[in-house]
Amino acid sequence: MEGTFEEEKTSVEDKREKGKNAKPPLVINIYSWATPIVGVVLLIVGLLGGYFLRPLVTPAGEQTSAGAETGQMSVQTEAPRPTIDPETRRQLMEYLVPQVRHFKGRADAPVTIIEFSDFQCPFCGRFATQTAPQIEAEFIKSGKVRIGYWPMAFLGEESLWAAEAGECAADQEKFWEFHDKLFASQNGENQGAFNKDNLKQFAADIGLDTAAFNDCLDSGKYTQAVQEQTGTANELGVRSTPAFIINGMPLMGAQPFSVFQELIETALKETE
Numbered sequence: 001m002e003g004t005f006e007e008e009k010t011s012v013e014d015k016r017e018k019g020k021n022a023k024p025p026l027v028i029n030i031y032s033w034a035t036p037i038v039g040v041v042l043l044i045v046g047l048l049g050g051y052f053l054r055p056l057v058t059p060a061g062e063q064t065s066a067g068a069e070t071g072q073m074s075v076q077t078e079a080p081r082p083t084i085d086p087e088t089r090r091q092l093m094e095y096l097v098p099q100v101r102h103f104k105g106r107a108d109a110p111v112t113i114i115e116f117s118d119f120q121c122p123f124c125g126r127f128a129t130q131t132a133p134q135i136e137a138e139f140i141k142s143g144k145v146r147i148g149y150w151p152m153a154f155l156g157e158e159s160l161w162a163a164e165a166g167e168c169a170a171d172q173e174k175f176w177e178f179h180d181k182l183f184a185s186q187n188g189e190n191q192g193a194f195n196k197d198n199l200k201q202f203a204a205d206i207g208l209d210t211a212a213f214n215d216c217l218d219s220g221k222y223t224q225a226v227q228e229q230t231g232t233a234n235e236l237g238v239r240s241t242p243a244f245i246i247n248g249m250p251l252m253g254a255q256p257f258s259v260f261q262e263l264i265e266t267a268l269k270e271t272e
Contacts, residue, residue, distance in 0.1 A: 086270075089248020096245060097148070099232065101167070101225075102175045104136070105146025110271040111139070111264055113147040116233050116243040119162035119182045120155045120189045123254040124242045128183040134257040139264055149179065151226050152233045152241050158194035161217070163226040165199040168216035169208060177206045247271075 084092075096114055113135075117124040132147070139145035151163035162182055169178035181202045187193035196217060203213040216222070244251040247267040251259070 084249060086248075092245065092248045096150075099229070100148035100150055101229075102170060102179075103146050103148045104176055105140040106143045107146065109140075109143055109146040111145045111247050111267045113145060113260075113264075114150055114245045115147060116150045116152045116238050116241055118152050118155050118159050118241045119166070119179075120159045120186065120194065121241045122186065122189075125183045125186045126254045127242050128180070131254065131257050131260060135260055135264075138261070144268060145264060149175075150233060151229050152238060152243075153226050153230050154234075154241075156190040158190050158192075160223070160226060161196055161199060162194040163230075164220070164222045165194075165203070165213075165217055167222035167225065168213050169203065169206075171216060172208050172212065174206060174208055178202065178208075181206055 093112065097112060100114060115124075115127070117127075135145065135147065140147065149166075151166070153159040153163040166175055166178050166182065169175050182194070185193060185198070185202065192198070199217060200210065200214050204210050240252075242254055246260075246263050247270070249263060249267070251263060
């Protein structure tokens with residue numbers, strides 16, 4: 001289910017607006033030349049200025065799907081585990097959480113994961129179809145974790161259309177059903193899999209009010225919102241997907257469930 005955020009005197013939309021105008025306390029630079037599992041990671045703390053930590057992770061050498069640039073990339077199997085002070089992590093989450101439009105899990109879950117993702121990204125698809133169901137079964141259903149989806153529509157026009165379509169589905173409270181349909185329907189980048197006709201068919205397939213959905217998509221109702229969230233991700237330094245923030249700690253790439261499990265369990269202990 002989609003979680004909500006409530007404070008006594010501040011609405012969700014007010015907090016989103018406030019968050020958009022604020023500066024992030026942490027900048028995460030993830031450079032890549034394609035859509036790697038692990039990007040080059042540079043963590044910069046902007047709260048006090050200067051560099052806090054600069055771990056380097058070399059992108060993994062997997063080929064991307066059609067339509068993406070490719071290149072030789074060396075593999076570093078063990079990503080460094082950066083240490084970020086608790087106050088910076090708290091401020092990072094305070095900056096990001098109000099801007100997330102879609103959550104799965106309880107709003108009061110002690111651990112929050114924010115995923116930066118592109119619906120065309122093949123490694124995002126791997127996470128969505130392989131790892132995310134394990135996280136849901138182990139941690140989300142028990143109320144320990146909630147996960148938020150942040151659109152990073154940077155792989156082309158069809159990425160933008162797909163993200164907009166997800167927002168249109170959310171108007172009918174079917175974001176996560178549409179999210180799953182999109183990732184199950186990947187077929188290369190900008191090859192027509194997510195053209196508007198197909199997106200409208202997906203809406204019909206999951207039982208949406210197609211007239212309302214089609215009007216929403218054709219009108220560009222959410223174009224600006226998606227572009228703004230993509231822009232904010234860029235400002236944070238996100239350059240490849242998927243990328244995650246787990247209670248303020250970054251994790252890059254479509255890592256196996258065991259990696260998420262370790263970080264989640266560590267975060268849970270910190271909240272005890």
